[in-house]
Amino acid sequence: MSTAGKVIRCKAAIVFEAKKPFSIVEIEVAPPKAHEVRIKILATGICRTDDHVQAGALKVNYPVVAGHEAVGVVESVGEGVTSVKPGDKVIPLCLPQCGTCRPCRNPEGNMCEKNDFLAAKGVMYDGTSRFSYKGKPVHNFVNTSTFTEYTVVHEDSVAKIDPAAPPEKVFLIGCGFSTGHGAATKTAKVTPGSSCAVFGLGGVGLSVLMGCKVAGASRIIGIDINKDKFPLAKQLGATECVSPLDFKKPINEVLLEMTDGEGVDYSFEVIGRIDTMIAALASCNLNYGVSVVVGAPPSAAEMTLSPTLIFTGRTWKGSVFGGLKSKDDIPKLVLDLMAKKFNLDPLITHVLPFDKINEGFDLLRKGESIRTVLKM
Numbered sequence: 432m433s434t435a436g437k438v439i440r441c442k443a444a445i446v447f448e449a450k451k452p453f454s455i456v457e458i459e460v461a462p463p464k465a466h467e468v469r470i471k472i473l474a475t476g477i478c479r480t481d482d483h484v485q486a487g488a489l490k491v492n493y494p495v496v497a498g499h500e501a502v503g504v505v506e507s508v509g510e511g512v513t514s515v516k517p518g519d520k521v522i523p524l525c526l527p528q529c530g531t532c533r534p535c536r537n538p539e540g541n542m543c544e545k546n547d548f549l550a551a552k553g554v555m556y557d558g559t560s561r562f563s564y565k566g567k568p569v570h571n572f573v574n575t576s577t578f579t580e581y582t583v584v585h586e587d588s589v590a591k592i593d594p595a596a597p598p599e600k601v602f603l604i605g606c607g608f609s610t611g612h613g614a615a616t617k618t619a620k621v622t623p624g625s626s627c628a629v630f631g632l633g634g635v636g637l638s639v640l641m642g643c644k645v646a647g648a649s650r651i652i653g654i655d656i657n658k659d660k661f662p663l664a665k666q667l668g669a670t671e672c673v674s675p676l677d678f679k680k681p682i683n684e685v686l687l688e689m690t691d692g693e694g695v696d697y698s699f700e701v702i703g704r705i706d707t708m709i710a711a712l713a714s715c716n717l718n719y720g721v722s723v724v725v726g727a728p729p730s731a732a733e734m735t736l737s738p739t740l741i742f743t744g745r746t747w748k749g750s751v752f753g754g755l756k757s758k759d760d761i762p763k764l765v766l767d768l769m770a771k772k773f774n775l776d777p778l779i780t781h782v783l784p785f786d787k788i789n790e791g792f793d794l795l796r797k798g799e800s801i802r803t804v805l806k807m
């Protein structure tokens with residue numbers, strides 16, 4: 432029997448307040464309104480950004496259905512939806528692409544004005560939520576919310592993908608892989624023969640590293656305080672790996688020494704810490720080096736640094752979702768995956784049923800997993 436037009440009762444993992452574990456409860460998911468799409472989630476990944484939601488490090492409204500890296504099938508669509516139809520395999524987009532705002536119209540822009548990263552209101556465009564628990568509304572997260580069997584997103588926040596794409600792999604294109612790969616290839620535009628340094632070797636950092644390799648970098652230095660990450664980093668293209676804990680001097684000085692005082696051509700911060708953002712900046716060439724901030728800083732953070740770091744010519748850039756135009760670029764990355772232009776298998780270290788979501792987050796916190804995929 433069709434569920435279109437009806438409220439769906441299903442399982443979701445809710446964070447009721449910061450620092451409380453994910454609670455699996457039954458919620459109600461309202462039908463999609465005009466220009467909205469209801470999606471049955473097939474698989475969703477555990478990303479550090481969701482951990483920040485649970486830990487209270489990101490400004491969000493609670494209670495919230497987090498999760499933003501997933502793949503699903505369209506269950507039903509609201510009035511006026513033209514880009515997807517029921518049955519389509521889709522990836523929800525944590526960064527929307529409305530196509531009409533200034534950043535969407537600028538070829539270099541991707542911070543669609545409809546994004547909810549900065550305001551973090553956690554509601555649909557009309558200011559209401561499609562999720563409720565015991566009759567009270569529950570917030571959404573970055574226009575997606577994938578820790579639920581069914582979600583509702585605006586049409587701007589969903590991309591139709593190749594129906595043959597395997598759910599247990601392609602979910603990673605919904606955030607981690609695209610964020611990292613795009614930061615190297617689209618934001619930094621890494622050039623052949625160049626040198627790169629990647630700070631943080633989690634799922635996103637390793638994807639940056641894969642992007643540097645595809646772009647033809649000849650030297651890629653991986654930096655992490657957890658040496659267990661080094662073998663995989665080397666398998667994916669790191670030419671060397673170093674731990675800041677092995678040195679008394681600051682890691683940027685170590686990197687300068689490793690590069691004969693030159694610094695690297697490109698550096699990437701993929702941890703989300705102020706000190707490593709400054710260290711990454713100071714590690715790139717003082718004149719033509721490019722440093723990219725990929726890790727989201729804690730919401731309340733501010734930084735102080737010497738302006739000389741920039742004065743000599745370095746370029747310091749940020750990159751959200753790899754600088755990608757989400758609705759246009761995600762289906763293309765999926766086709767690249769299907770054409771075996773890259774392999775996501777090494778990044779997917781654990782598979783768990785949705786009910787074991789808290790176990791999945793423990794693996795991430797203990798540094799044991801790169802990506803855990805939750806199957807619904």
Ligand code: COD
Nearest residue numbers: 479480631633634635655656657701702703726727751752
């Ligand atoms: N020095 C070196 N390495 C460190 C340090 C340190 N001081 N502290 C931690 N690390 C290492 C950890 O050991 C770990 O290996 C790695 O840094 C971080 O990896 P993970 O597995 O915790 O996290 P990821 O790779 O899943 O995500 C990290 C981000 C920082 C990219 C993520 O949290 C984030 O901020 N994403 C937002 C960026 C974005 O564009 N998002 C779009 C959709 S979310």
Ligand code: ZN
Nearest residue numbers: 478480606607
């Ligand atoms: Zn993410």
